[in-house]
Amino acid sequence: MPDDALVQSPPTSFQPAPATVAPRGDPVAQQASIADFPVPLLLQQGTPMIKVSGKKQKRVIFRLDPDQGQIIWEGKKHRIIPIENIKELRTASDARYYRELYQLSQEYESRWLTIIYTLEGQYKTWHVIAPTRDVFQMWDVTLRKLYAVRKELTSGLGNVDLREAVWEKQYWKGADEKVCFEDVEMLCKRLNISPQREDLIRRFQQADIQRRGFLDFSDFRRFVKLLKTRPELDRLYKRLCASHSGKFTFEVFARFMRDHQKSTLTPDQLKHTFLRYATCTTEDDAPQPIQLPVDLILPTEKSDNKPPTADPTLSLDGFTSFLLSKDNAAFSDGDGDVHHDMTRPLSEYYISSSHNTYLVGHQLVGGSTIEGYIRALLHSCRSVELDIYDGDTEPVIYHGKTLTTKVQLREVCNAIAKYAFVVSPYPIIISAEVHCSVPQQEMMVAIMHEAFGDSLVSAPLEGRPRIEALPSPEQLKGRVLLKAKNLYVSETEGLQPKEITVDAESASTSTDASSTDNEIFTEIKQEIKQEIKQEVRKARNVFTRHRSSSAHRSPSSSPAPLPAKPAKVRMSMALVSLLVYTVGVKCRGLNKKEHYAPEHVFSLSEGTANKMSKQGGMLADLIKHNRTHLVRVYPKGTRLASTNYEPHRYWSAGAQLVAINWQTCDLGYMINHAMFQRNGRSGYVLKPLALRVPDKGLLNKRTKHFLDITVISAQQLPRPKDAHGREIIEKSAIDPYIEVSLHVPEWATAHPHDTPAPLATASPQHRHKSLSITSPATTVSYRTSTVKSNGFNPVWEESLSLPFTVAGDMRDLVFMRVAVKEDGEEDREPLAVYCVSLGSLQQGYRHLPLADAQASQYMFSTLFVQIGIRDA
Structure with missing residues (x-):
């Protein structure tokens, strides 16, 4: 996932040396740059190592191609790991989780290497055991250096000389190489360009100044410069x-x-x-x-x-x-430093949050693993979720009443403790659903104390007996907070008989407010009932198939019954003692009769939040509540494929903890990623002023604007890849077009008298096509014309204007997404994307660094645009 495409690693496991860039125009210094460090010949030729998987251990020869930046090995198929796809390297004790998972002896620990990488949108793991300590050290050091170079080049723009040096090494094979015209034709195919043969001959002859019929390295550089000419x-x-x-x-x-x-x-x-x-x-x-x-x-x-x-x-x-x-740079937000005021109460921030963090796939049959936590934390997520159940000896985490696998709570807590503050020093909120017995609740508390030590919050700061307001992220630096439902608080609240449960995370809402609220909550109740029925029906089908397959394998065994509904258990007072600033309670409505202490937190499913957001009065009450209290929103249960909603819809209501399925890199994930690239990637972003102060005039202010964008050109667009991550060279150059879309919160939904925004406009020659507007008009999209057979340096020079409405000057909550697509392949994932908040988007002539569908930036791909924002 991105981010910031590539993530940092904990000090104990991975700290690549910083990539030093040679001064411009200094060829001697450039030759000494880290792009030219020697890669051991032994690794280029290949070394035998033991490849470890869940099924077997196999001796395989692995080699390293430093120019292409790939780890290569032969199995049933030719396999590669592009180094820029690596998310993390772990060695020795930092990879102990997997060694113990595969039940291998500790003697292998000093020679163990694990790589976490992405391929075709999936996170994958690669485990090998080197034959000797020296070979392990050689691989470890070399990979980290190569990774450091590519990390430097996939963290935004700049590093022109280093980028050029890496590019040349990727396409030039050696000092004695001679490039003939047929080689140049193949190079153009690799570069995703199909120029006219006559034009290619002309450029080849211009580069071959000695008229030898081939190009040496100097000629090759000259040819590439001609190829990269940007008129x-x-x-x-x-x-x-x-x-x-x-x-x-x-x-x-x-x-x-x-x-x-x-x-x-x-x-x-x-x-x-x-x-x-x-x-x-x-x-x-x-x-x-x-x-x-x-x-x-x-x-x-x-x-x-x-x-x-x-x-x-x-x-x-x-x-x-x-x-x-x-x-x-197009993205401007304090030069990558934390620059927001971090001394305000927690309720005044958006907090990067994850849903069912332990899952890496499907909500019913996916795997539970510590990788979900590590991945999220290394991308500055500050709120992770635990669903805790009784285990055979200690509590375990999994998605209850499903076929998801289980992972030990102890393993998860140790992973959180290790990775919590690698990327950001600001507090972690653990959102726990506790379904285990009192004895295992006691174990849970002991495990957390052991894993987090003094970082775990178990009493108010400075010993204050009463909490008047939530503390700030600055006050809670390096601390871990537990959020769970406090049954004792709920039982002493004097709940009304009309209380109804509206979500699966122990949040509920009573219907003892106004008659309008009664109607809304009745609708909510019916909607939730339908969602639950659908989820249960699908779950039963999965269990039925599972039992049938089990019966087929073991005819003598009887089918296991569906899990019975657990009896309500008491709550451990040791667990209660950990609920300090984040005490889970039921939502009893948002009317004046109900009072919530500053530390009270309730959760809303997206269906409930949608209902509340569509009623102006309830939305205003929710915004008011969220000024001083934390609220968590989470995906509805019917999102079985772990898809995401668009989070800015709930941010516009002031919700802080808008939880995302981090394993799914869809539009919702992209918007969340773009939001939390801000403020130094700290995982905390100060909410707009209109959502923090009781100024109705500011909140009700509506302004209309246009995003004017000229799509000028693109540079070195990526080629489509096969399932193994290899570029499809056989295919001719792509026919790219650009789709630009604006994603705006539903300001007009809560304010039905707001005047609709005008339609998007394009330059006259393209106005007859390309416009797409959703209903309600919260997303406006535009696509350019198609450039044929050129993914290397296509030029469009097409202008368009996209309208948008802003409430309360909250431009931070409007997001622009740019997608590079291939004509005729509209159903596929985009070849490249870029997503940014308008609050951080710079105007003028800018190059947008393009990323893949997992928000991992490409090394060489950019889109050149001119951007302007004007009042309507």
Whole structure:
């Protein structure tokens, strides 16, 4: 999953060395960059290792291709693991979970290597045992270095020289190689481009300056530069500097940044940025890199050279480098640092949350594993879920009344403790559904104390006996909070006879409010009953098939009965003592008669939340409640395939813990991922002001805008891949088009008198097609025309305007998604995507770093666009 496509690893298991980038224009330093570190010949030739799986252990020869960036081995089929697909490397004790799972001796621990990676949208694990400690060390060190390079290149834009060096190593095989014209044709096929043969011959001849009929490395570089020519950038460059005798001076740059890029940098900051990419013409007219003047050098920089005397200018190459750099990133949110005020109460933040975190697949028959927790935590998730049941000796976690496998609570708690604060220091909330007996509740508490130690919150901060307001993320740094239903609180609340249960997470709502509330909750009750009936019916079918297959395997054994409904058990006081700031209670309505303490948390299924959101009065009450209290929303039970809702619908109601199925990378996951890329990927994002202050005027404010976007061009789009992760080279170059969509919360649903937004508009030549608007108009989509047979450098230069309405200036809750699709393959996953909150989207000319369907960024694929946001 992304993120940020690639994740960090815990200090004890994986800390790749930072990728140092050589200065621009310094070929000696570039050769010394980490892109050129030597890979042992033994690994390139192949080493025999034991491949471990759940079924068997087998001796296999593995080799490493450093240029292609792949681990390769032969089995029944040719297998590869692209290094950029690696999510985590674990060795020795950090991989102990799997060694013990496969019941292998501890003697193998010092030679054990586990890789977590993605392939075809699925998370996979690869386990090997090296024959010797030296071979293990060789693989371990080398993989981490290769991974560090690719991680640097898949974490946004920039690193132009390093990126180019890696690209060349991937397509150039050695110093003595000679590339003939037929090789160039094959290269173009690999690069996803089908140029006219005459044009290709012309470029080959331009590169072959010695007329030898082949290309050496220098010729090859020249040919690639011709191939990568971007006429759309050349036109923009000439247009910008036309008024300055064709020279791109600092004045041109400053005007470009102010008028087009909407930059807020100071003049000194602009000057500093400009000089990083500018060149100076010397007496012999040879362009030279600019050394920064002393007064503009950052404290960490040093320069022994004197400032240049000639006026610096931006060449076309320098302008291109700037446009592709982190200095011109489309995503802007505090330079990757935590910059939101982290001292507000917990209720004032959106908190990255997961649902049924232990599952890695289907809700009824999927596997339960610690991997779900590790994956989520390493992507800055701050709220994980445990469903805890009695085990044979200790509590276990699984999806009750289903065929999902079980995992030990102790294993899960140890994994949470290890990975909780690797990515973010801010508090973890464990949302627990406790279904076990009192003795095993006691075990559960003991296990948590053992795993989390002093990090586990078991008393109010500073010993305060009464909680007046929730503490802040800053106050709870490094702490673990348990959220579970407190039966004693519920039993002493004096519940009304009309109480109805509305979800499976121990949240309920009474009907003792107004007559309007009665109608709403009656509808909710009927809806939930239908959902439960459907889920039970499907579950029974699964159990029936399971019993039939078991009976077929063992005719003498009788079918196991369906699990009986467990009797209500008492609650351990040791467990109660852990419920401090997150005490699970039933929702008894949101009217003035009901009072909730600051620490009281209730859960709503998406069906219940939908019903409440569609009624203006109830939505206003929910928003008011969420200013001071935590509320969790979770997917309805009928989402058996672990699909997701679109979370911004519930964020707009102020809900903080909007839980996502992290194993499914659909639109809902993409929006959640985009939201929590913000604020330094800390997992906490401060809610918009309109949802934090009791100002009805601000909340009811409606403004209309247009997102103006010109889709200009794309660079090195990925080719389709087969089920083993290999590019399909046999297929001709793709026919790409771009789909842009805006996803807006249903502001108008809660305010039926709001005027509908106008339809999206496109440039006249494309207006007859491509528009798609959902009902209600919360998603507006547009697709460009198709570029035929070019996935390498297609150019569209098509403009469109997408309308959207914002409530309370909450632009943070509007999301833009860009998808690269192949014409004729509309039913397939997009080839590449990019999703971002408009609150973090920079205007002007930007390159969007494209990612795969799991939000893992590609190394070389970008989309060049011009972005503007204007009032309607």
